[in-house]
Amino acid sequence: MSTAVAVALAIPPPGRHGPAKAAGQRDMLSEHGGLRLRLTRIQTALPAGRERGAGPASPQQLQRSVPAVPWDCGDCPTSPPARPAAMAPMGIRLSPLGMAVFCLLGLGVLYHLYSGFLAGRFAFFMLSEPAAGGPETPHGSAPGGAVDLRELLAVSVLAAVRGGEEVKRVREGNVLNAKAKGKTREGAEEQLTTGDLLSNRRMFYLLKGAFPAVQINSEERVDTADQETVPWDRSIPEDIKQKIQPQEVPAESVTVWIDPLDATQEYTEDLRQYVTTMVCVAVNGKPVIGVIHKPFSSYTAWAMVDGGSNVKARSSYNEKTPRIIVSRSHAGKVEQVARQTFGNKTVIISAGGAGYKVLALLDVPEKNQEKADVYIHVTYIKKWDICAGNAVLRALGGHMTTLTGEEISYTGSDGNEGGLIASINMNHKALIEKLPDLEKASHK
Numbered sequence: 001m002s003t004a005v006a007v008a009l010a011i012p013p014p015g016r017h018g019p020a021k022a023a024g025q026r027d028m029l030s031e032h033g034g035l036r037l038r039l040t041r042i043q044t045a046l047p048a049g050r051e052r053g054a055g056p057a058s059p060q061q062l063q064r065s066v067p068a069v070p071w072d073c074g075d076c077p078t079s080p081p082a083r084p085a086a087m088a089p090m091g092i093r094l095s096p097l098g099m100a101v102f103c104l105l106g107l108g109v110l111y112h113l114y115s116g117f118l119a120g121r122f123a124f125f126m127l128s129e130p131a132a133g134g135p136e137t138p139h140g141s142a143p144g145g146a147v148d149l150r151e152l153l154a155v156s157v158l159a160a161v162r163g164g165e166e167v168k169r170v171r172e173g174n175v176l177n178a179k180a181k182g183k184t185r186e187g188a189e190e191q192l193t194t195g196d197l198l199s200n201r202r203m204f205y206l207l208k209g210a211f212p213a214v215q216i217n218s219e220e221r222v223d224t225a226d227q228e229t230v231p232w233d234r235s236i237p238e239d240i241k242q243k244i245q246p247q248e249v250p251a252e253s254v255t256v257w258i259d260p261l262d263a264t265q266e267y268t269e270d271l272r273q274y275v276t277t278m279v280c281v282a283v284n285g286k287p288v289i290g291v292i293h294k295p296f297s298s299y300t301a302w303a304m305v306d307g308g309s310n311v312k313a314r315s316s317y318n319e320k321t322p323r324i325i326v327s328r329s330h331a332g333k334v335e336q337v338a339r340q341t342f343g344n345k346t347v348i349i350s351a352g353g354a355g356y357k358v359l360a361l362l363d364v365p366e367k368n369q370e371k372a373d374v375y376i377h378v379t380y381i382k383k384w385d386i387c388a389g390n391a392v393l394r395a396l397g398g399h400m401t402t403l404t405g406e407e408i409s410y411t412g413s414d415g416n417e418g419g420l421i422a423s424i425n426m427n428h429k430a431l432i433e434k435l436p437d438l439e440k441a442s443h444k
Helices: 059-065 096-128 149-173 194-210 238-243 264-268 328-342 354-359 383-395 428-434 436-441
Strands: 003-011 026-032 035-044 146-148 179-183 189-192 215-218 248-250 254-262 276-283 286-294 299-304 323-327 347-351 374-377 399-401 420-423
Touching: 146 149, 149 194, 149 238, 149 254, 149 276, 149 286, 149 299, 189 264, 194 215, 194 254, 194 276, 215 383, 254 264, 254 354, 254 383, 276 354, 276 383, 286 354, 286 383, 299 383, 323 328, 323 354, 328 347, 354 374, 354 383, 383 399, 383 420, 399 428, 420 428, 428 436
Parallel strands: 215 254, 323 347, 323 374
Antiparallel strands: 003 035, 026 035, 146 248, 179 189, 254 276, 276 286, 286 299, 374 420, 399 420
């Protein structure tokens, strides 16, 4: 019984060998690309002390039993090659080249498994990291802290509609839970309902999620400890795409005004035709985007200054004896001054909701929408009540000013002290000059 051990030696081509091979060796020659290899089979006896059938010998015993092999390569270095550096357990050779290949294969497998994840995280990091020394660019904002007004218009329309859905659901379910939240300057109670709160929550978080960098002012408070995620898929309705071009402005110049339920008093009285939800976007204090939505008829009017709109002015207005629309709470003050100016035939329309009154000046295809020529308000009014209407009128060439003709700024405080007068396709300055006593009436 013998054990065969194969030893591979690199040798030069035939005819260049040294002395004859040792006895007991059988040579097998193989040539590949000019390189000849000699495979020497060495017959060895069983290690000392080993009997047949005694089982395999250990590597240590085999190593001791292999005799030295004469070095017979004539053209090779005079000294034989060094013994391999080390042998791993179980006779596995630890080759540096093999280890390197194994590590590269392992890295390849890891890259294949995690390349998508790592690439996604890297892209997110690069896109979300602010420039050195610059402000963070929020989601929904363009590079440089800018926002696209066309996108802001699209999400404003959606916010008004979503808020309107809550308003309608609460009213039709008769779960208003109305309560007084305070009093107006005139002493009238201000009502607060579940419809106000739910609409405000839906509108606020939709707009804030889409454009977190812009300032949002709302009639109702938002509980920041109980936040809600209201997603927006960033889709833009076709009518807005066709009429409005992208336009970027600095995010810090934008203020959004929300009225989640205009005409709350009428809402509690079930006078549904007066109820609207509204969103306004002001840039540097000037109203440029206005959205007025009527939840119970699903009608929505929107407009953007120097952009376009889905609503238009009527074909004619009566300047000599105009129909004047005013709030239900103070129709008497306006009626007295208006009839002194325009005569006893002047018609005064009392109505609820600032949004409804602005729509009364426009060409709105609804049977229960009244028509007026001028809108007048003689007392203090909040800016979220009038900003959207002001933007719509401006976009269509109309005007909304204080009773003295001053433009209303939609920054700073949330209230307008000087009353208002609104008109379209009329001589607005002449109207103000004809009604000088209205400004006095606003302070009574």
